[in-house]
Amino acid sequence: MNLFNVIKKDQEYWLVDQLKVSHIPNIDYLVAFDKLLTGWKGQRVAYLSLLMDEENEDWLLKRGFKKVSSIVEYTKPLEGPSNYTNTFQVEALSDSQTTDFDFAILYDSCRSGSANKNNLFSISQIMESLESELGTIWRDQCFIFSQDGMNYGISIPHIEQGTPDEGRMFYFGVVPEQRGKGYGKIFHTISLEILKTFGAKEYLGSTDKSNKPMRRIFEANGCILRDIKGIYRIDMKSG
Structure with missing residues (x-):
């Protein structure tokens, strides 16, 4: 099962988003991401930007990541x-x-x-x-x-x-x-x-945790807070 969505731009960047599934234990995500990170280092891409559960923050910081911000994800059925x-x-x-x-x-x-x-x-x-x-x-x-x-x-x-x-x-x-x-x-x-x-059939929207105007728009249009993730970044020069 694919646990991360990855968008790649030549040697410029990888954008990685954790795909959370309720029955998947966190350790499986860490193992999968460790393999992904090894692949990124091997290809010497300029940087990697990651959306991932903040519970893994210490684990990520020890691997050279820096925290950029936090985002909130909202969802709504489209019916x-x-x-x-x-x-x-x-x-x-x-x-x-x-x-x-x-x-x-x-x-x-x-x-x-x-x-x-x-x-x-x-x-x-x-x-x-x-x-x-x-x-x-x-x-x-x-x-x-x-x-x-x-x-x-x-x-x-x-x-x-x-x-x-x-x-x-x-x-x-x-x-x-x-x-x-x-x-x-x-x-x-x-x-x-x-x-x-x-x-x-369903909408998924996200914004910075501190973006109160956008959060008010989500809530005014019936969107429900689903998740909070950290945004982390690692550069090849520090990786």
Whole structure:
């Protein structure tokens, strides 16, 4: 059974996420991750970023990891109609007049001033990763929320490979000047509806533990706290 989801980018990084299963003892995760870590060292990849239970923190720190932050994971069944009023234009990047360059600028604006501490990538790296992680149809999954010709925010709902029933958001955000007005809740609700059209039966969302605005959006839209994980990182030079 696969106990970790791993995203690899050439010699640049490995992104590793613990896939928690209730009947799997913690020692099995430690054994599996030790093998994974050995493989990462053998391939001399620049760094490894890990999401894992904080109960293993001391074990990880002794192996050269540094703690970046903590994240919370929320979940919600995607069933039945949602009652909301939408006065915004919702358009996929593939259907809009927005260029990839302008979308990158909008994306960068949405993530500026974020309470998330795990900002590993530059916007150019993020744009590169969209195709590698979401495939050639990534523009169909990038949505822009606008009104009267002004862009208010974006979301990138998707189905992760290997989890056909589970919907996630590669990113979700509101431009700084429109925050605190309730738009985040609306855009998140619309994004959940889009995930339904993708075939998702359940939503899994995550954010930094300290990101109170995003946590309020999760809870306002009926999402339930499922888990708390630590974010850890190790670099090859220290590995």
